[in-house]
Amino acid sequence: MKVGGILLLIGAGTAIGFYRAYGFRKRIADIIMLQNAFRLLETEIFYTLTPVPAAMELLEQKLPSPVQHFFHQVWCAVQNEQMSVFQAWEQGIVILEQETFCGREELGAVQSFGLSLGDGDLAAQQKNFQLLQQRLQYALEEAEREKLQQGHMWQYVGVCASMAVAILLC
Amino acid sequence: MAGEAVKEIVKQYFPQVIQQDMLRYELLFENVQEIRCRVERPLILRLKQGLEQSVVERLTMEQMQHIVSRISQGSVYAWEEEFRQGYLTLRGGHRVGMTGKGVLEHGRIRTLKQISGLNFRIARSIPGAADELVQYVAAGRKIRNTLLVSPPGCGKTTMLRDLIRQLSNGIPSLHMAGVNVGVVDERSELAGCVNGIPQLDVGCRTDVLDGCPKSEGICMLIRSMGPQVVAVDEIGTAADAAALETALQSGIHIITTAHGNGLTDLLRHPVLCPLVEQGFFPVIASLHWQNGQVALHFERGGCL
Numbered sequence: 001m002k003v004g005g006i007l008l009l010i011g012a013g014t015a016i017g018f019y020r021a022y023g024f025r026k027r028i029a030d031i032i033m034l035q036n037a038f039r040l041l042e043t044e045i046f047y048t049l050t051p052v053p054a055a056m057e058l059l060e061q062k063l064p065s066p067v068q069h070f071f072h073q074v075w076c077a078v079q080n081e082q083m084s085v086f087q088a089w090e091q092g093i094v095i096l097e098q099e100t101f102c103g104r105e106e107l108g109a110v111q112s113f114g115l116s117l118g119d120g121d122l123a124a125q126q127k128n129f130q131l132l133q134q135r136l137q138y139a140l141e142e143a144e145r146e147k148l149q150q151g152h153m154w155q156y157v158g159v160c161a162s163m164a165v166a167i168l169l170c
Numbered sequence: 171m172a173g174e175a176v177k178e179i180v181k182q183y184f185p186q187v188i189q190q191d192m193l194r195y196e197l198l199f200e201n202v203q204e205i206r207c208r209v210e211r212p213l214i215l216r217l218k219q220g221l222e223q224s225v226v227e228r229l230t231m232e233q234m235q236h237i238v239s240r241i242s243q244g245s246v247y248a249w250e251e252e253f254r255q256g257y258l259t260l261r262g263g264h265r266v267g268m269t270g271k272g273v274l275e276h277g278r279i280r281t282l283k284q285i286s287g288l289n290f291r292i293a294r295s296i297p298g299a300a301d302e303l304v305q306y307v308a309a310g311r312k313i314r315n316t317l318l319v320s321p322p323g324c325g326k327t328t329m330l331r332d333l334i335r336q337l338s339n340g341i342p343s344l345h346m347a348g349v350n351v352g353v354v355d356e357r358s359e360l361a362g363c364v365n366g367i368p369q370l371d372v373g374c375r376t377d378v379l380d381g382c383p384k385s386e387g388i389c390m391l392i393r394s395m396g397p398q399v400v401a402v403d404e405i406g407t408a409a410d411a412a413a414l415e416t417a418l419q420s421g422i423h424i425i426t427t428a429h430g431n432g433l434t435d436l437l438r439h440p441v442l443c444p445l446v447e448q449g450f451f452p453v454i455a456s457l458h459w460q461n462g463q464v465a466l467h468f469e470r471g472g473c474l
Binding site for chain 1: 182236245247
């Protein structure tokens with residue numbers, strides 16, 4: 001029973017450490033996913049002048065979850081609940097917060113982007129998209145640095161800390 | 171039905187607080203021709219026969235901005251050309267005219283901002299509106315080039331739409347089969363296309379070029395769609411007339427409309443006068459108000 005408890009403790013600590021390390025890798029993947037999604041949105045807006053809700057409805061089918069869920073939430077809220085794009089966007093950000101490993105920088109970038117999405121002419125939209133991609137790129141570089149610095153560390157911390165606790169308890 | 175369309179417009183585009191006020195007048199919706207919105211002034215329903223009903227005492231700027239946001243789907247950039255021209259078309263073919271502050275670039279309007287007035291024109295499809303006219307247009311089962319002229323608000327677009335529908339579907343009373351009709355719908359008023367799909371019935375053999383300038387559209391249709399009839403609304407420029415002449419020389423029949431009170435105005439029009447005098451239009455009909463109703467009068471070709 002004692003051995004079982006120790007193994008459980010070490011397993012849990014290891015899992016926590018690996019999960020944290022996984023979070024760093026997933027954050028990078030999530031930022032890349034956002035970059036690709038907004039590049040597609042930019043193309044849809046610039047080349048076919050599709051309104052925001054219609055563009056998001058079209059792209060929703062081509063995107064992976066959870067960005068797909070975010071796009072779906074936004075266009076549904078605008079279309080069916082008569083919200084403004086901004087209000088629907090704010091609601092949709094919650095999905096990204098809950099379902100991705102995105103950090104403050106990239107979530108802030110996406111939130112700010114939503115403030116002026118749809119307002120103004122094409123030139124204004126272009127600047128908005130450029131700023132968003134710049135901020136996402138910055139967040140991506142920061143995430144990669146963090147992964148290099150802390151990714152492996154958390155794996156070892158998870159295993160070692162749990163083993164230390166197990167020894168102490170023994 | 172127009173009543174349902176107006177109700178749908180109210181629910182889709184107007185703020186909740188105004189919706190309640192407007193829905194109190196739901197019984198009048200069937201007769202609504204226009205919904206007039208002006209900032210800091212009453213919201214008015216314009217009904218048939220010139221009657222009006224004020225439904226909201228004062229429309230605020232915030233409420234107007236809400237309406238503009240809803241009609242543009244929160245995407246002003248997608249409607250740059252429409253804002254520049256001062257109108258856009260909603261699902262169902264209803265046209266919204268707008269006024270505001272013009273933003274100029276090199277002396278020409280680039281767009282409108284600070285929208286202060288909107289006019290929702292309710293599109294009405296009236297099957298049978300062209301029953302009398304089609305007898306002359308397709309007399310002897312041969313389609314004759316037709317020019318329909320009237321002042322604004324007499325229903326020439328409604329009549330043209332029904333004429334297109336009947337020619338496209340065929341006319342059983344004349345034992346006439348349907349023909350391919352090409353429509354250049356520059357302002358999306360004839361077919362009311364949304365996402366490329368006509369919202370109004372223009373017939374099963376009708377191809378619609380939506381939002382396309384008439385002069386270019388006519389040439390495109392001739393080159394690629396093989397129409398037997400080309401229909402356009404409101405010709406008036408030299409480019410339009412040149413494109414019509416090209417179509418006529420290709421053996422394609424033309425059905426079109428123009429602004430004016432009758433033949434006299436057409437003969438004074440620098441672009442249309444040559445076409446009329448050279449006999450391009452065997453049928454010229456005018457619409458005008460008479461005893462509270464729209465009456466059709468044949469300036470030319472009124473004999474069967």
